[in-house]
């Protein structure tokens with residue numbers, strides 16, 4: 193069992209500037225932030241290293257940080273430009289009993305993150321969901337299509353904070 | 369000269385009695401052999417996560433119910449555990465016991481549906497009727513306590529909404545005594561039925577390494593042979609006080625991790641749930657149930673991931689707070705969603721008739737797959 | 740109709756209107772599309788299973804819409820599903836009836852405000868005969884809804900209404 197601090201030191205030593213920082217000021221969960229283009233090699237190392245052996249991806253969640261500049265539109269809604277979208281990875285080791293939270297952030301306008309589907313099988317669907325809901329693009333993903341929303345949904349990504357409902361979809365009224 | 373064959377694409381669902389809801393499968397066939405299955409989900413996507421961002425913490429509980437509608441109590445349980453950890457609330461003893469009793473009753477109710485509809489898929493109608501009869505008994509226990517049959521809004525952050533009815537413990541005891549012989553009956557009726565075994569043993573084998581790689585949890589993972597149960601391995605609430613076993617798949621009728629193992633594991637789990645229930649009823653203390661319910665829930669900025677062992681696997685809530693009355697982001701690890709993602713691999717190389725058998729054995733609830 | 744309440748001692752002749760006779764036949768064996776959408780579907784299943792026994796009203800779930808008289812929309816209709824629901828309805832032979840079960844199918848239910856992917860009421864795509872309120876409606880409520888539908892069928896007529 194290793195603490196997040198120990199793992200951070202290990203990672204920092206091995207990957208140097210690809211590991212950005214260790215966030216431990218907020219309550220409950222410590223997070224290690226890494227670069228979006230190197231997340232694949234980092235989780236692969238975390239999985240294959242004998243001492244760490246993170247064999248299970250618990251959860252992959254996309255989050256809209258909504259930290260860009262907000263400008264009001266005429267109809268009262270908001271539009272956000274700039275800022276970042278983030279992805280959180282909760283991984284654990286089932287035999288060594290330790291957990292870790294990783295985070296990557298990518299710019300909102302071009303949110304590209306390396307896919308980790310070849311390291312953890314279940315990441316495939318989780319990544320498709322994050323793409324569907326937030327528009328995060330996972331590079332090298334084999335089949336990055338919408339998963340929950342209809343394939344022909346062209347009104348944006350519903351979990352972004354500035355998402356606006358369309359009036360009609362295929363002739364059906366959307367608002368109440 | 370070799371015969372030329374052509375592949376055929378068969379569409380199954382979204383309206384199909386054996387897809388357990390609205391699931392569409394696109395099956396590629398070579399004769400009767402499955403080459404590839406592509407599940408299309410999202411037909412029941414009800415925007416749970418968007419609702420969370422617009423609701424206050426207590427308002428979310430009814431939506432949580434509607435996710436996995438066969439195990440509502442457990443969804444609330446998981447959510448309450450997550451928010452309580454975020455707020456550092458300690459709930460009273462009696463509440464913990466009530467939660468465990470309700471949770472285990474719900475587990476039995478959920479497994480009866482899983483087993484009953486599995487029999488229905490394979491072609492056995494009687495177990496379905498028998499088990500729904502018994503499920504009604506559990507539902508009436510819930511109804512007595514909180515007034516609802518299916519979606520309860522019962523477990524609140526820091527407590528529960530109503531105390532137990534004075535008759536509840538007696539009737540639960542009666543139910544336990546009633547249900548024990550039923551398990552034997554179901555075993556005789558379905559489990560050891562020759563046709564049933566032929567249809568399910570050695571079908572849809574899930575090897576352990578693939579299961580871990582795909583993050584499969586719950587009975588499906590245990591049927592593949594790993595003793596991993598969050599009630600033991602990451603204890604929450606008061607599960608560390610009870611004495612129960614964690615059954616694992618042994619390949620009783622065929623190979624470890626086949627459909628029959630997954631099915632039989634649910635029966636064994638019901639027995640263990642009865643065991644937990646008996647102990648909890650013995651030990652439940654008197655006391656207050658509402659003292660720890662906070663007046664206003666406003667967690668500090670931070671994030672938490674908390675998980676519980678739902679009847680279908682690991683149900684986890686990732687809650688991110690930015691200090692407001694509403695959460696900034698709630699993401700659910702839905703066991704059915706994850707379990708469903710391996711379905712294509714499980715089916716490959718089997719006959720078309722086995723699709724139904726495999727799908728029933730992984731026991732998904734579409735409300736949770738799509739949220 | 741009251742026909743079956745009385746017992747005949749001998750063979751007998753019953754005189755009835757064609758309307759009544761046909762309607763009686765139709766309302767006593769309403770076959771339902773075996774089709775569930777969401778949480779309400781579980782209550783629908785419970786209604787057809789042993790305790791509440793839908794069968795005594797002549798309701799049997801059929802796997803294909805082409806053999807059915809009534810479709811019970813049991814649960815949330817999403818946009819992805821709405822086109823399929825419409826297709827199912829169109830595949831049913833006339834005369835066909837629709838029971839909308841639960842708040843979701845009636846008006847969007849708990850998802851009316853923020854449900855960006857939920858159709859707010861199935862009556863936006865297909866015509867509905869009976870609305871059963873509740874979230875979820877109890878099996879008794881569904882039985883009541885069915886009886887309301889039977890009442891509606893009982894009062895139908897083969898005679899063309901004169902256009903005044």
Ligand code: SF4
Pocket residue numbers: 434519777778779780813814815840841842843844848849873874875876
């Ligand atoms: S009305 Fe309620 S119980 Fe029925 S489908 Fe909608 S949310 Fe579920």
